[in-house]
Amino acid sequence: MALKLADYKTTVHNDWCPGCGDFGILNAIQMALSEMQTPLHRATIFSGIGCSGKTPHFIHTYGIHTLHGRVLPFAQGAKICNPDLEVLAVGGDGDGLGIGAGHFISSGRRNVDMVYIIFNNAVYGLTKGQAAPTLKLGMKTKSLTQPNMNNSVNPIALALVAGFTFIGRGYSYDVRHLKELIKKAIEHKGLAFLDVLQPCPTYNDINTKEWYQGLDNFNPENGKQMPRTYKLEETGYDGIVRQPYEASTKMGQAIERSNEWGSKIPLGIFYQNEHIPTYQDRIVGRIPNYLEIPPAKQDISDQNNKPTAKLDKLLDDLRADK
Amino acid sequence: MALKLADYKTTVHNDWCPGCGDFGILNAIQMALSEMQTPLHRATIFSGIGCSGKTPHFIHTYGIHTLHGRVLPFAQGAKICNPDLEVLAVGGDGDGLGIGAGHFISSGRRNVDMVYIIFNNAVYGLTKGQAAPTLKLGMKTKSLTQPNMNNSVNPIALALVAGFTFIGRGYSYDVRHLKELIKKAIEHKGLAFLDVLQPCPTYNDINTKEWYQGLDNFNPENGKQMPRTYKLEETGYDGIVRQPYEASTKMGQAIERSNEWGSKIPLGIFYQNEHIPTYQDRIVGRIPNYLEIPPAKQDISDQNNKPTAKLDKLLDDLRADK
């Protein structure tokens, strides 16, 4: 029996602020899973701490709401032990690029086959609107008493340099497009990253829905109001590395596009490279039968509760008479 | 009286392995300071933990050997409180790009006016040769029982994306060139990063002195043996952003060069941009007299040990009769 969208929803009361961009991302995740008919029990959503961190509670799959900044190592641990799980990690920009930036870099180096989605609202939502790492230098949202002191970090470029092998950007109010991105990220073999632009109407009065829609953004040529976001795929941009040798060029163009901001903000797939072995592949290089019997599928004791592991060889080597 | 090179040396026994690349870096730092005639007491060398972390003990300036991975926040704290100090932070690649990667990113966002030098030997020296974040995927140094499982991180590109405003690379056996780089890094207004290629003869038998010298590296054109490293400045490369609008192009070319590795490894200044306000400048935006009386120069109590701060205004506002 086909799973319906409703099957992916819980009855937990959602207490995000009215109009929060998080709702769109939540819907997109649920739609993606439902369109892919991912069995409920096969998926696990991991999250960090923040408004965004509450996401798993609203999704009817396994849901692990972890610690601030640590969602990636938690999620990787589960995926490595059981590669059959569909693992999605989600969290805020403060969570992932502030306190969690170190794990972000190191996860890129591993390329574990899973998806990581950052809810990018440029503020620390749940702690009441402090500047997040994606807020531009000198910006003063209504939640700040003084302009932001720090340069912003570019999540797309950072992911690229870290080694993520699928990098895209979505917008929380373009749920359909975002849903497609999430599906592609899930299908990707390797670590996929999605930077999702997420208005926080409560604290961020700069990067609002209206701002992204471009209500104040006029085409210099024809004077027409135009949305700030545009879709890479609609411009003929192709971020997919089809041959390994293309990687460097494609990275270059992705970086270039990632620097666009202000009146033109690209959405879509910036980069995808399936020629990099996943962490799972690399483990197979050490443990040939890893994918057949990964840690989670090993019987460690027999019916008599005796260990199945045999230490004979190891111990023999140490015997006094050896 | 002019300070001599010897004045910058301590009598502490140096217990690095014979032939360690760290010696060259130490010498270069001491030479740079001495050529710049930095008063001994004005400089503070901060370090992380590792073989490289022992550096400050060999330099006769203030020396703060901190915690593994935390050298940057320690150093920034001191520099922010006393902007008159000459602050150098040094540490290993594991220290700075493994456990410390999060601080690396966030420091880039701040652009505190100081220098950070990574001793890049691609291994965790002091813990006996485990793979460091700069070791390439699949490499097996003599200290490893199995090939490295992780992709390497590109320190130059990472520094660029993080927001460092001066980025260079030196080689520990080219002490003169490295010394010049360090001097330029010190002179730079903003956060300067130097990636220093540092052979670790004890554990890394891949990126050895001989390898950098190119004993096995032959020019495909003339068959002549050629060193792997070359100097950017000798190829006419110019990484300096002279006008703000050049920044993006210069970043692009820096990224491109940073991807060179193998038979051609660039040394020198990849990027320099003094158009980004330093953290000190940004504080002045909030606290106009910060540079004249920074935290370290404020008298907090008078001769009678009474606080100089006056709370009257704050308290008045709270009075019941207000």
Place this chain on the structure above:
Amino acid sequence: MTQSKISNSLTWVIGGAQGSGVDSAANIFSKACSQAGLYIFGKREYYSNIKGEHSYFTVRVSDKQIRSHVDDINLLVSFDAETLFRHGDKVTKGGGIIYDQDLVNTTIQEVPTIDDQALKKITNMLKKANKSLTVQGMLDYAKDNGTILYNVPYFQLLREFSEKINDHSLSKLTRTVNVMALSASMAVLDFDTTVLTRAIKHIFRAKPKIAELNIAAANYSYNYVKSRFNSTEFRFKLTKVQTSSDIILMQGNQSSAMGKISAGCRFQTYYPITPASDDSEFLESNQIIESTPDGKKDSIVVVQTEDEIAAITMAIGGALTGVRSATATSGPGFSLMTEALGWAGINEVPVVVSLYQRAGPSTGLPTRHEQGDLMFAINCGHGEFPKIVFASGDIEESFYDTIKVFNFAEKYQLPVIHMLDKAIANSIMTCRVFDQYKINIDRGRLLENIIPAGDTGVAGNYLRFKFDENPISSRVRLGTENGIFWNTGDEHTEEGHITEDPDNRIKMMNKRMSKLDLASKEIPAEDKAIAYGHNDPSSGMTIVSWGSTKGAILDAIDQLTVEGKNVKFVQVRLMHPFPSSLVEKMLENTKVLVDIEMNYTGQLGLLIKQNLNRNINYKIVKYNGRSMSSSEIYNALMYIISGNAPRRIVLEHGA
């Protein structure tokens, strides 16, 4: 039936959705009371949520000093349904409820923010009382309790008011509903409107337009209620009394920060976390510091870091330049700081951590109260190093203590963990104006100059960790001429260089750890522990506690005294090194020792056993995330006095 009036003594509660103005209404009320010369104690309860979940503010008012809340509500002020469902049953006989007439048909199921557990509890209660599961049902329930109901048709009033002031942006006006509810309560209490007006002006002093609008709305609502209801019927009443100019109305999330400014703290790092961020944000908003001599402007640099590890290490870096440096955090952040505290310990760096406790473990109940971090703070960090752990008991103490902890940090050259908590941070009270000159600044052995070798005076070849100055060596700022030293997390020589020599190790450990003995000797008794009251020789009952339970305990034992039962109370303040002999002395003549703590284990109890070899006779603990009321403590103590109490009493009050 006429009842005697109760003047200037009541508990007033306002509730509503997060973001709907509950706090500002309560602040106006509190300010008005204090302007009227009354004493208040207020506390805020809220969810870890930005908008929509239920929050409420309790303000207890009195004409004498009070320090805690009580369980009962005398006047419940509401403008939503949830507040009624959650608190309607707690209003006392003769108390009142102000509510929105339009909501009476709202069913409990229609309120999405009432979680399953609360739903079950309230439903059961209403069902048992045969009431409908609606606001009306709850109001009926309250009426049965003897509560008086005041319905205010907010929407209608707003509409009328909008016409009156000729402003038809109802959605904007709707934002004054909190103030309307508040002023309705003022009318019921027969409170002075001029004070109300002044209070509104004060709270909105940064936004005069908004102030004006709110004053108009307040008056409109006030007059409506006055005209509709006979306020003399209500038992409780607030009247203006003599105001004193040396009383302030102080919030607990600013008192320690203010202490930092006075203490000369000039560098604070932080990573946002509830309930600690307010401390840093207050400093950030007051970064320019007026100083003597007149016209001198000092400043505090506040840095928002990437995480708590950076916060503590950056603060230590700052401290090395001789700046009084601090960071403020809560449990999760503190957990991340312990490695660096060890570094500060071994390098003898003074640094202050303001630890605003909240309910743990892990994320726990991030906006709720607990005192669960005591044993962790004392034992934090691998290895052994000296640290001072100090706990303040209330808002007033937290100001003075903040100056003291900086003195301790510098005198003994070690990290100090200053324990505060959510109950202090999210409460507000009237107290005597802070005397910022009461406590001197003592920087310990901080040298501003080193006389170079050859000259007389301080050792030419400066040794940062000189043994013969045992145990406290002179400290210099980074950048001092002739003062070069080294620091390392490794065991070190007198210069600060790494050494693994076993004998040096012993000497350095002795040097560092013996600073605690010195601190134990030198720290004045009143900073170690304070004994309040005395006990009846017959019962010999003494309470021991620490931190923010102080106010509720004092209020409870006052009540007992009134009834002729005397209980002594020992408030421990210096938690580590533990003031064993002083506390021992204070416990002389104690037959029944009662430990009162906001945690599961009874952590101070463990310390007393560890340090005094003395058993706790009764534990009164609470760990439901809600601070203790004096009523609860009073009841529990009465229970113990009755002789029938179990050895461990778990308090459960609070919504």
Place this chain on the structure above:
Amino acid sequence: MTQSKISNSLTWVIGGAQGSGVDSAANIFSKACSQAGLYIFGKREYYSNIKGEHSYFTVRVSDKQIRSHVDDINLLVSFDAETLFRHGDKVTKGGGIIYDQDLVNTTIQEVPTIDDQALKKITNMLKKANKSLTVQGMLDYAKDNGTILYNVPYFQLLREFSEKINDHSLSKLTRTVNVMALSASMAVLDFDTTVLTRAIKHIFRAKPKIAELNIAAANYSYNYVKSRFNSTEFRFKLTKVQTSSDIILMQGNQSSAMGKISAGCRFQTYYPITPASDDSEFLESNQIIESTPDGKKDSIVVVQTEDEIAAITMAIGGALTGVRSATATSGPGFSLMTEALGWAGINEVPVVVSLYQRAGPSTGLPTRHEQGDLMFAINCGHGEFPKIVFASGDIEESFYDTIKVFNFAEKYQLPVIHMLDKAIANSIMTCRVFDQYKINIDRGRLLENIIPAGDTGVAGNYLRFKFDENPISSRVRLGTENGIFWNTGDEHTEEGHITEDPDNRIKMMNKRMSKLDLASKEIPAEDKAIAYGHNDPSSGMTIVSWGSTKGAILDAIDQLTVEGKNVKFVQVRLMHPFPSSLVEKMLENTKVLVDIEMNYTGQLGLLIKQNLNRNINYKIVKYNGRSMSSSEIYNALMYIISGNAPRRIVLEHGA
């Protein structure tokens, strides 16, 4: 003067620069002894340095089981000057020193790795004895002590040997100098060369060529010494005895790792740190696991993470899939893990942390020993959550205990901190071969399947934190059909969703914390504490201790018993929850309680006071970074027995 021969009982020490083959020489010696049927206890001391600093290896040999080292050296084996300067004076009368003739003129100032403090100490000693500050001076000093000197001209031997085997790469041959020194000692001890040969082969089994070269060099040196010196003149002698096939020679940095393989640990994360990394590296080198049924190959995935926060959180992530997961670390890394341990605590996730203690605080003495993390481990993490802290006393225990701690973690669904230390990790000893089937695997309430709703059996609507299974609910792996649950660091409902309800909070706290009561009840006595021996009723002296001091204490009390003095020893193993009543019982009849610990504070002493309300009469502590010898403990106990000892005795032995 003829002295009686001492056969098969001696302390042998070899020293040299880090990286010069000290360890392999000691390993060969140890292996040879064990192959000869003898028992050994060996320990390694080294600097936090890669090459050049002084390291040494002590091997005590006996024909009976031994468990510790003693202070005296009977045979000192050296091939550099520093070893002589540092240890020459510790060789007993009648003991011997093997040294390089070419070094006699080396002055102490010429050895750069002798740090200032050591330099001062040695210089003073030699000066006082009127000896020159050279190797010769030290040798003279030793000679005065009655030590016999064996000079071996290594360089000359190497040259001759090189000619003999016709291999002129002297620099390569120089690397056999360690084995030459070792075999010289074998000659002096009159030890069997065939055993020596076999041992060399075994140690170099991966590199047969090198083995061969070393055997040749060994024989050359052996024969030289035999021909030059009359070995019958030396008092100490080693001879082959009956070997037993059930004795193994085990290194302490592999025993717990081996236990992990047997326990079914299939996921280990780590960040490199001394002395914990060896544990992970052993697993990494043995990642493919032979299993039953025959031919089945299981495996353990070992991940080197970016830091310790990632290590613990990744391990927890793995544990959520039902895999027995662990991480191994030392103090600085452990400090970073405490926040995540609280998360595991509140979410009831079984995970094991192998905490290899080293001397703290901060970086401390990273390659030296201490037991300084006990109180930190017990109280780690903000807030209150259940955890088990378990301490192993020696290499053998550490194997079995590792299996037990995984059982505890899964039965009680909580994090377990398994305390080990540098003394265990860097020691080697002969012990009975491990019986890997002695301890069953107990996975607790881990369900592999959930029967869906409507069917009979386990609740249809699976609740991860079901109350009525109090206190331990059934656990499923992520990915189990019908088993969907949630986890959160916030306080949660039975499903695992966030809730701030105060009553639920109390129930969940009770559920979690009461698991400790259950553990206290169920964990067998022998896993809580073990009492050894008995005390003389007259003296009533009992020692209490924990962890790796065990061996030295047992050896010391054996010695006391020989002298007719009986002392009881209580080794506490379950450190938390503390086995109060069992220890209380074990301490019955104790008049003098002596706490022995490798730390400054006497941390177990604190626990005893906290849990037993009982004072410690004497503390014997040590915190110079070097493990306790049985001689030191023996002496300290004798001191106490004498009645003149202070209440706190600080041991100071060790180089």
